[in-house]
Amino acid sequence: MSDTSQPVALLVEDDESIAFLLRFLLERLGCRVLAARDGVEAMQAIESGEVAKLVLLDMMLPVHDGLTLLARLRSLPQWDGVPVVMLTAKGEQGFVDKAFAAGATAFVQKPFNPTELMERLKPLLRTA
Template identity: 55%
Template sequence: MRPGGAGVRAGARPHRAGRRRPPQRAGGEDDAGIGYLIRYILEQKGWRVLAATDGNEAARAIAKGEVTDAVLMDVMLPDVDGLTLLEGLRQLPRWHGVPVMMLTSKGDEASVSRALAAGANDYLGKPFDPAELVSRLQRLRAS
């Protein structure tokens, strides 16, 4: 497993002929420890995870990578912050309708309001409960 957490693709189980395509998820987390934890939690639940560790790598994944079923992104990423990435993602027609959950240690009302105004569908503060992370991502994917 590679540490990190942006550009995440996830699937409930391996894709086989005749089965539905696995769900996918994209996101961003620059802290290697938290990125590893997110990857571990999601892989234990059957998600397939592809990761990037900074805003530039996440921006490339958004611009050229595969569109996913949900996005999890840290607000504070090196190089390009998560809110700027979110605003860019929301301007791309191919990402229209993809739910986004922001993940950050900034849980104050102003930060939450900025994220929601930029187009986030949900906001989860750090530290987070792993079960809540999985539950919220599943809810976003289903919406």
């Protein structure tokens, strides 16, 4: 039972427990969630034709990392302007700089506070 009026969020996270929590948060925000567990599934989702209104993208993934996926996503005109929130346990400034240079909208370091994350995502969904 899919409601086409719901905004679609693409969730790319290989850690099952984090993915479960993020799906829950996105659904609470009224999103229909497309989930990918690794770089291959994420690449398929990006190239499938369905464009999300928001992307939560883990940096460290099997096969294709988050920066590779972000570069691919930003190379497709239909994804231009879609907010991409990068998630990672690596908070070093170099990773943050690379993510923003590649077109990330925001950066969230793990572990994160679920309530704070929801508050950060709300305005991104409104502008998407």
